[in-house]
Amino acid sequence: MSHDPWLLTPGPLTTSPSVKQAMLHDWGSRDGKFVAINNRMRERLVAMIGGQGAFTCVPMQGAGTFAVEAMVNSFVPADGKLLVLVNGNYGKRIVRMCDYSKRAVVHLDWADDQPVDPARVGKALAADPAITHVAVVHCETTSGILNPLPEMARVVAAAGRKLLIDSMSAFGALELDSRSVPFQAVAASSNKCIEGVPGLSFVLARIDDLKQSAGRAPCLSLDLHDQWQALEKTGQYRFTPPIHCIVAFDQALTEHEVEGGVAGRGARYRQNWQTLVDGMRALGFETLLPDELQAPIIVTFRMPADPRFQFQTFYDKLKDRGYVIYPGTLTATPSFRIGCIGRLDQSHMKGVTAAIREAMAEMGVASGSPLKQSAE
Ligand SMILES: *Cc1c(COP(=O)(O)O)cnc(C)c1O
Numbered sequence: 001m002s003h004d005p006w007l008l009t010p011g012p013l014t015t016s017p018s019v020k021q022a023m024l025h026d027w028g029s030r031d032g033k034f035v036a037i038n039n040r041m042r043e044r045l046v047a048m049i050g051g052q053g054a055f056t057c058v059p060m061q062g063a064g065t066f067a068v069e070a071m072v073n074s075f076v077p078a079d080g081k082l083l084v085l086v087n088g089n090y091g092k093r094i095v096r097m098c099d100y101s102k103r104a105v106v107h108l109d110w111a112d113d114q115p116v117d118p119a120r121v122g123k124a125l126a127a128d129p130a131i132t133h134v135a136v137v138h139c140e141t142t143s144g145i146l147n148p149l150p151e152m153a154r155v156v157a158a159a160g161r162k163l164l165i166d167s168m169s170a171f172g173a174l175e176l177d178s179r180s181v182p183f184q185a186v187a188a189s190s191n192k193c194i195e196g197v198p199g200l201s202f203v204l205a206r207i208d209d210l211k212q213s214a215g216r217a218p219c220l221s222l223d224l225h226d227q228w229q230a231l232e233k234t235g236q237y238r239f240t241p242p243i244h245c246i247v248a249f250d251q252a253l254t255e256h257e258v259e260g261g262v263a264g265r266g267a268r269y270r271q272n273w274q275t276l277v278d279g280m281r282a283l284g285f286e287t288l289l290p291d292e293l294q295a296p297i298i299v300t301f302r303m304p305a306d307p308r309f310q311f312q313t314f315y316d317k318l319k320d321r322g323y324v325i326y327p328g329t330l331t332a333t334p335s336f337r338i339g340c341i342g343r344l345d346q347s348h349m350k351g352v353t354a355a356i357r358e359a360m361a362e363m364g365v366a367s368g369s370p371l372k373q374s375a376e
Pocket of ligand 1: 063
């Protein structure tokens with residue numbers, strides 16, 4: 001294998017050579033050119049949700065979880081109460097954040113193959129006036145399900161509460177327009193659908209609400225308001241920024257624009273998804289989700305029933321052929337996942353399904369069907 005493996009995972013992802021190339025320099029954090037790049041990055045991210053004037057971008061050093069935690073703890077006040085909508089692991093993680101920060105939290109749960117239901121949320125909000133905020137995951141990467149964000153946002157706004165969105169795995173590929181979808185803040189990161197490298201996360205926050213969040217954060221490093229104020233006043237991060245990552249992210253944002261922005265990026269991922277799913281279904285595999293619930297981000301396939309199918313062997317055989325899929329069942333049903341995002345196109349999706357066909361033949365597995373085959 002002469003190239004790096006193709007990463008068919010939910011992140012970190014395959015990046016373009018030009019994004020990697022952008023990191024081959026050393027920069028001082030006070031370098032005027034770097035400060036300008038950082039400012040441009042913040043403006044481009046705000047523009048991506050049509051948030052000019054109303055929203056600001058607060059970048060946070062670290063993995064995506066850091067931005068989600070900064071958002072939750074900086075917006076939900078100590079005397080507030082958060083309702084978390086849970087249909088997978090990332091929703092559960094937000095509940096755990098509140099346990100750490102001692103924020104009052106309640107959650108509504110759905111099975112991992114069910115989207116969150118706006119009507120049920122409306123009832124829960126009507127029944128509990130103490131709830132001040134609602135948190136929802138845009139695409140629940142656990143299964144790859146798309147939650148009905150616009151409908152949810154309308155229900156939350158109609159009930160006079162504030163919506164916090166974890167759009168980590170969807171941001172940049174699925175439309176989110178702050179002019180038509182009401183929300184308070186959204187968190188995402190550099191290394192998913194924007195196709196940068198890992199190391200930077202960010203929150204796009206409504207400026208009016210952010211102004212009121214001073215002094216709320218229970219810890220210094222994830223204080224969104226303090227981070228924002230420092231950036232506004234000095235153009236500087238409070239603590240060492242991941243400079244190489246930010247410069248690469250700026251390059252990735254340029255490539256995102258060249259591809260046609262959210263619409264163009266989303267279209268490529270939808271083609272990737274269709275090619276992958278068609279190829280896998282032809283081999284007998286079944287998806288956990290029906291197509292209408294599926295985001296074109298990551299697909300969960302049910303584990304084949306054939307006892308000769310050994311996942312670790314399968315995984316290793318694909319890795320030997322240059323494709324890294326995502327091991328580990330997170331859903332209630334035994335399954336594995338294959339991602340559609342990153343600098344990959346239909347040729348990679350055809351490549352991985354061809355590699356899967358070969359791996360199955362070597363294992364003596366005739367079909368990827370999760371149903372027990374009747375004895376011949
Ligand atoms: C990837 C992801 C995160 C954050 O993951 P990190 O490993 O912290 O970068 C959060 N929420 C969702 C929905 C994700 O897909």
